[in-house]
Amino acid sequence: MQDIRMRWSWLAVVGFMAFPYTALADQSPSTVAVITNETGAHLGAYFRSLADAPEVGRVVLADPDGNAEALARELLDQKLTAVYTGEAALYAAETPVMALITMEARKAPRAIRAALEAGCHVLAEKPACLSAEDFEGLVTLAESKKRHLMLALANRLNPEIQKAKELVEAGALGRVYALQMNLIDEQSRLRSTAYQQSWFADRSRAGGGHLTWLGIHGLDLTMYVTGSTIRDVAGFVGNIGGEPVAIEDGAALSLRYGNGAVGTVLSGYFLDRDSGTFFKVWGAKGWLEITSERPRQVRWFSTAGSEPVSEVFDGAADHSPYGAFVRACVRASRGEVEAPITGRECLRVLQVIFGAYGASDRGKTVTLE
Secondary structure, three states: OHHHHHHHHHHOOOOOOOOOOOOOOOOOOEEEEEEEOOOOOOHHHHHHHHHHOOOEEEEEEEOOOOOOHHHHHHHHHHHEEEEEOOHHHHHHHOOOOEEEEEOOOOOHHHHHHHHHHOOOEEEEOOOOOOOHHHHHHHHHHHHHOOOOEEEOOHHHHOHHHHHHHHHHHOOOOOOEEEEEEEEEEEOHHHHOHHHHOOHHHEHHHHOOOHHHHHHHHHHHHHHHHHOOOEEEEEEEEEOOOOOOOEOOOEEEEEEEEOOOOEEEEEEEEEEOOOEEEEEEEEEOOEEEEEOOOOOOEEEEEEOOOOOOEEEEEEOOOOOOHHHHHHHHHHHHHOOOOOOOOOHHHHHHHHHHHHHHHHHHHHOOOEEOO
16 A cells, blocks of 8 residues: 555656646756735745755745745745845846746736746646636637646645546546536635635635635546546526625536536535535446545446456545645646646636536526637
């Protein structure tokens, strides 16, 4: 079992991208820029991940509000070599291989565009936009400049997700028929005055609610694991609990995939505390499920071989989703590995979410191009 865990920890830094990669001639540690402001999310996780990544030699910070510098110095120590009051000054003085952008959704597109224009690969906190159309323009720009544009959908590299994807790709389930994803989180945050006043609780600033912040992970994983893109979405989205927030706290979606499979996703702030995830895939020759307990397990049954097989895979208890994903993004930006997610994959999950909002508002199924 230890060998299996080591294998999947290694695979966790490898992903997929849309165009071939070529390793940089200079393999010395790289400079990474962090672009943030007073509303930047997950800064502690990002700084720790950059501190732990051996491929990162320097981190330069654009922090116009001055709120992130103290935390950056604490977690990055000597890796933090320069702090700028704005992006323009940073890009004039530095040539980072990647820009890590974390700010509220309505402000992110301009920062992403500036980073791409400066020649940087980009890792951005999701959703990074207020509409799929806004993000599509950024994807087109990134492709024209042959730069990665990656949203922080870090659960892709979790060992249990990699194992589930391997089983589907190996044909252990046969043709995928259907799937179910429940992504349920604690609701206490919605009662916090600070949260109610934050950008997370305002759709005009965040783009959406639970779907754009947390449900986005589950929707992406259904496509990543099954290897099929969502083509049609219908469902219901709303503020079910009635807390004073201008976002949805719950969504129930029905989905149809390009390979003909159907699925459901339940996404919401429904628990008193903690979170609960359930993911199951049914196929012509078996099924698999990922349990919510930690470490996460993959249980599967398959009739694809000469004899029926029923097995369990234990994920690594010490896996760091952000650590693995940030390092994979840095390595992809250096040309060492493929990117863990492509701009087009990011765009599709955003199209699904904003399509779900439209489907709920109009009471009709939305078919995505």
